[in-house]
Amino acid sequence: MGLIARVRKEWFIIGIVLVITCAKLAPSVGVKGGPLRPEITITYVAVSVIFFNSGLSLKTEV
Template identity: 75%
Template structure:
């Protein structure tokens, strides 16, 4: 049970380690022209998603004044 609690607490770091391990094991997924299409995904979709999530975190009350 303590391991599960620790994993829930450290979920972000575990995710980063898994992403790095996946990239090391299968680098062909992220190359230009690969299945993830990083030339499109990183340029447009990732930036738009970051700005969208950032906008969702804004408090709406100060924006009304």
């Protein structure tokens, strides 16, 4: 199995490892009051995106 095929197959795990590594290297980005403003981002934006994505996956009846 080639490298490209392996990356395509394991893209989610690779992404998780990259995000965890970035968080370890620059934790100040996600702290309370930091540039991402997690107290606002998680409370409103993340919850809204989750519900929107869930709504898009509902089957419609015609």
